Structures are given as C-alpha cells and as structure tokens.
Amino acid sequence: MFESLGAFVDHLRAQGKLVDIDEELSPDYEVAAAVRLIDQRLGKAVLCRKVRGCGMPVVANILARRDLLRLAFASPNDPTEEYLRRIGGSLPPEVVRAAPVHEVVHDGDFDVAKLLPLLLHHEKDAARYISSGVTVSRDPQTGLRGMGIYRIQVCGPRELTISIGSPPVSDFLAKANATGKPLPVAIAIGLEPLSYFASVVPVAAGVDKFDAAGTLRGAPVPLVAARTQPVEVYAEAEIVLEGEMLPNTQREDGPVGESTGYYHAGRSWAARLTAVTHRAHPFYYALVPFAAENTLLMGVTREADLLAALRRKFPSVRRVSLTQGSVAMLAIIQAAPASKEEATAMVRAALEGSMQVKTAILVDADVDPHDLNDVQWALSTRFQADRDLLVLRDLPGSPIDPTATNRRTAKLGLDATRPADQAEAFMRIALDPAARRRVEEILARLT
Ligand SMILES: Cc1cc2nc3c(=O)[nH]c(=O)nc-3n(C[C@H](O)[C@H](O)[C@H](O)COP(=O)(O)O)c2cc1C
Structure with missing residues (x-):
C-alpha cells in the first residue's frame, strides 16, 4: 500500500513506468496532448514538471494500464482477480486530526484558476475542466459517506458545475434538493492509487464506500474534517476543494470532450467553493477524458x-x-x-x-x-x-x-x-518449450 500519490510516483519511476517531462508546457492543450500521446505511444505514467503560470507539477496516467494497476495492488495477480479477491469486506476509515492536505489553506477571496494548473483538454472544450476530482459527500438524512468521480467545469473564481448523475452522491444531492438546502462537498485531486481506484467501485445501497476502499487498500483510509464544510475528506490527498452544491441550481456544461471520444453539452449542478487546501508541495493530478485510464x-x-x-x-x-x-x-x-x-x-x-x-x-x-x-x-x-x-x-x-x-x-x-x-484439428502450433525458455533468457540479457 502506498501512503500518497508522491510515493507511488517514485515507485513508478523506479520501475521505469514514468516519463518525466522537463520542458515547460502550457496548461492550454499542451499538458493534455502530452498525457494522451504518452498514453497511446508508451502506456506509461507522466510527470509534467513545469506548467506555465503555476508552480505545481502535473501527474497523469498512473493507472492507465493493467501493469500499473498491478503495481498499485503490489500483486503479480491479474488486477481483475485481485479486485475480486479483495472486495466484499469492510474496513472503516480512520479519522485523523492533522493532515498533509491542510498544510496550505486558502479560504478567503481566492481564484481557483490562479492556485491550480487547471487544464484545457480538447480543441472545442468550452472551459477548463477538472476530470480527476473525487467528490466526497454525506447523505443529508443518514450521514452515510460516499464519493465518485464526476466531471467538474470551472465557471469562475469560486464557481463550478459538477455533473453528479450517478450514485451515491446523486442520491445525496436529490435529498438535499428536496429540502432546498445546499449539499456540502469536498473534492480531492491527487490520491494514492488504490483510494483513487476505489472511489469509483460500485457498492450496494447503504454501504459506506470508504469501508470498501479500506478493504481494497488493506488499510483504513485516513480522513480529516474539512476546514469550511461539515464533511470528511482524504487526509493524504494532494489538493482538496471544499464547497457546497447550490440547491436545485443548474448551469450550462460544455461542450466538453468526454470519455466516449465525443463532445458533450448539457446542464449540470452548480457549486460554490469555500476553500482550497493542499500540501506544501502538491502534485496536481490530471485525467484526460478518453485516455486509457x-x-x-x-x-x-x-x-x-x-x-x-x-x-x-x-x-x-x-x-x-x-x-x-x-x-x-x-x-x-x-x-x-x-x-x-x-x-x-x-x-x-x-x-x-x-x-x-x-x-x-x-x-x-x-x-x-x-x-x-x-x-x-x-x-x-x-x-x-x-x-x-x-x-x-x-x-x-x-x-x-x-x-x-x-x-x-x-x-x-x-x-x-x-x-x-x-480440439485436435484446431490445435495451435507452439514453440518447443525448452528452446523457448533458453531464448527468453538470452533475450532478457540483451534487452
Ligand atoms: C473518469 C471517470 C469520470 C466519471 N464521470 C462521471 C460524471 O461526470 N458523472 C457521473 O454521474 N458519473 C461519472 N463517473 C462514474 C461515477 O464516478 C460513479 O462512481 C460510478 O458510476 C460508480 O458506479 P455505479 O454507478 O455502478 O455505482 C465517472 C467515472 C470515472 C472513472
């Protein structure tokens, strides 16, 4: 299990699975192009060390291939089998008092676009999008925790839309909207790989997704109380946006290049930010829609x-x-x-x-x-x-x-x-096993 995204990035580099880019790249289309092309051509993670206008490096593609997921699980098993082996239990999160994600707190008149390297991904995108954010919230009636990755459009210094259309957070939002009250949310950007993976696993209604995340990680997820909202969020995240969903309020969303490989436009739920917190030296995590991850x-x-x-x-x-x-x-x-x-x-x-x-x-x-x-x-x-x-x-x-x-x-x-x-008539031709072993050994020395 990895403590943080940074620890996994170091591991990926040591395994030869990370491309470091030192050239300065623009957040306008260039970072997204680097992420997509490295994904397509090399199937590796990428770290863009210098992003114009922002001191934060951008990481992407950490789970873009099955071999990277194997490294995240620290298991040689096929990731699908490993997931089936681990899922089903319950290991509740642990609430801690102090958290790396609170090393820096902005809760005044901040402009989120000036704090983070928000990206323009595709040529016809109408706005900057945060595609990797894990939105955490609670059921306003029962207090049940839940999270998911939902597409986030940045509309102003502290204004967003969040396309919350699937459970569990869509259920929480429906309940908040029915009472006309805002729904507190916290959006984590940059997580250790298994918390990130676990954020989108389906769970039965009424199950705390953090309990499922704990069993996948093999350790409780450390949570910390958000600074400005009554919600708990990943203590080890790189960056957290705190805010609230405005009751029964929607705004135009898109056009935006989506996971299908097409542009999408519609309306999504409006949110207002109340704080941005982050580590002293955070990574910004990017997910480019339609990339393999x-x-x-x-x-x-x-x-x-x-x-x-x-x-x-x-x-x-x-x-x-x-x-x-x-x-x-x-x-x-x-x-x-x-x-x-x-x-x-x-x-x-x-x-x-x-x-x-x-x-x-x-x-x-x-x-x-x-x-x-x-x-x-x-x-x-x-x-x-x-x-x-x-x-x-x-x-x-x-x-x-x-x-x-x-x-x-x-x-x-x-x-x-x-x-x-x-079976006999359709038997595959095969190399001689001993000859194959010998040549594999020779090739391992040559490459
Ligand atoms: C990269 C990514 C982007 C996603 N974007 C959205 C989204 O914009 N809106 C949405 O409702 N669900 C989105 N989802 C799915 C949710 O995150 C949710 O966790 C998932 O649907 C859970 O599975 P279930 O619907 O089977 O419970 C996205 C998932 C991933 C992996």
Whole structure:
C-alpha cells in the first residue's frame, strides 16, 4: 500500500513506468496532448514538471494500464482477480486530526484558476475542466459517506458545475434538493492509487464506500474534517476543494470532450467553493477524458462483475476482458464450453447480463482475451458467420453509447470457439518449450 500519490510516483519511476517531462508546457492543450500521446505511444505514467503560470507539477496516467494497476495492488495477480479477491469486506476509515492536505489553506477571496494548473483538454472544450476530482459527500438524512468521480467545469473564481448523475452522491444531492438546502462537498485531486481506484467501485445501497476502499487498500483510509464544510475528506490527498452544491441550481456544461471520444453539452449542478487546501508541495493530478485510464478505472470493476456472474453459471469461464478501444463495450470471454449450446448460452448471458457490453466474443482457453491479435486469429480461423453469430434486439444499453435510443440497443455475439469435439484439428502450433525458455533468457540479457 502506498501512503500518497508522491510515493507511488517514485515507485513508478523506479520501475521505469514514468516519463518525466522537463520542458515547460502550457496548461492550454499542451499538458493534455502530452498525457494522451504518452498514453497511446508508451502506456506509461507522466510527470509534467513545469506548467506555465503555476508552480505545481502535473501527474497523469498512473493507472492507465493493467501493469500499473498491478503495481498499485503490489500483486503479480491479474488486477481483475485481485479486485475480486479483495472486495466484499469492510474496513472503516480512520479519522485523523492533522493532515498533509491542510498544510496550505486558502479560504478567503481566492481564484481557483490562479492556485491550480487547471487544464484545457480538447480543441472545442468550452472551459477548463477538472476530470480527476473525487467528490466526497454525506447523505443529508443518514450521514452515510460516499464519493465518485464526476466531471467538474470551472465557471469562475469560486464557481463550478459538477455533473453528479450517478450514485451515491446523486442520491445525496436529490435529498438535499428536496429540502432546498445546499449539499456540502469536498473534492480531492491527487490520491494514492488504490483510494483513487476505489472511489469509483460500485457498492450496494447503504454501504459506506470508504469501508470498501479500506478493504481494497488493506488499510483504513485516513480522513480529516474539512476546514469550511461539515464533511470528511482524504487526509493524504494532494489538493482538496471544499464547497457546497447550490440547491436545485443548474448551469450550462460544455461542450466538453468526454470519455466516449465525443463532445458533450448539457446542464449540470452548480457549486460554490469555500476553500482550497493542499500540501506544501502538491502534485496536481490530471485525467484526460478518453485516455486509457478513463476506461480502465471503471472497466476493471465491470469486468470483475461480469466474470463473477458468468462463473456462477458456467464454471469453465476463465477470464473476461472489456477492451480499451471499445470504451469497455466489447467483452472478450475466455472459456471452455462443453457444447455448442453452452457456448451460445455463454454469449447470450454476457450480452443480457451486462448493460454496457454491446458486443461479446467467446474464445477458447488457448486464446489470450487481452491480446487482440490472438482474438482476431480466433475470429478468422474458428468463427463462421452463418453458424456462430447472435444478434439480440432492444436490450438496456450503456449510458455512454451515442447510438443507443433511450438507452436501448441491439447487441452482437460471436462464438469464436472451436467445436468441442475437434480440439485436435484446431490445435495451435507452439514453440518447443525448452528452446523457448533458453531464448527468453538470452533475450532478457540483451534487452
Ligand atoms: C473518469 C471517470 C469520470 C466519471 N464521470 C462521471 C460524471 O461526470 N458523472 C457521473 O454521474 N458519473 C461519472 N463517473 C462514474 C461515477 O464516478 C460513479 O462512481 C460510478 O458510476 C460508480 O458506479 P455505479 O454507478 O455502478 O455505482 C465517472 C467515472 C470515472 C472513472
């Protein structure tokens, strides 16, 4: 477990998984371009040390790949399996009195844009956005804590919109709006990796998400009372914005480049800031919408839910991959179906059981679901369209699919497994194991 974002950044650098950029970059589009291009080309985290007009360095992409998530879990296991192994328990947070995030406090007439390197991400974005902020709040009736990542638009020195559309914070806001009272919130920017990951895991209604975060980290999350709002927030965060949601008030939001890869415009809930607090030497954490981390943060938990549900029905299901390029709407399922009927039932269960899966491809145990070359090979050599294709109509779809009508969509299933009785005829060619081991050793010395 890492104490802070800074500790994880040091670890990523030591592992060769971080690119340090020393050239000065502008917060207007240039930092976002660096984050996206390093993500696409190198799959690494990035630290932009000098950002024009602001003394704070910007970090991004810390969880942009599965191997980075493995480092965060400090486990060689597949992150989806590790998540399934850890989730389900309850380890409540620990409330502390003094916190690094309170080393510097601005609670007067501040202008948030002058304090933080707020970024312009995409060419048609209407404003600066904070895409990585974890908004923490409490149920105004029961006091239950909860958090989530919600898109934040900066509208003025202390004015924001926050696109709170999913639970638990959307439930808290609905209750506050019903009574006409403001909802206190605190927004954390820059967290150690497992607190960040845990901020968006789904939990059952009535469960404190910080209890789930504790089990994922293997240690209680340290919380501290915010300075100007009756809410507790991550003590180890780099930066925290404190404020309140204005009751029943919405403003224009966007256009803004979103996680789908398209621009979005609409209306979102208005908020007013009352303080900005941060460490003495904080990192600003950036998430560029549609970069790989955006999909992976939620994809791994969705993948785990689907895997667990499929395994309950079909014990031969081994792995599930919700692919990056499909914004987690394409599922590759690795299994050993005993018959054609079972293969079809698996594909149908994946399409019907997961709202966000729009296409499902079933592959055999000898095909790596995380290797798209392998999947294409299976599709080309084991799939016949007039025999192995399934089309389902009018099912609940992903809320982010722009082709869905009222969130209903058609779905496609492809059974790319070989006939169960023809394993011999479809046996893959393979290298001699001893020769492979020897050459692997030689290559490890050369590279
Ligand atoms: C990068 C990122 C951005 C997100 N942006 C939003 C958002 O703007 N609005 C929203 O309602 N939910 C957003 N979410 C989802 C919520 O954070 C929420 O935690 C998630 O929906 C929890 O899962 P559940 O809906 O299954 O409970 C975002 C998630 C991620 C990872």
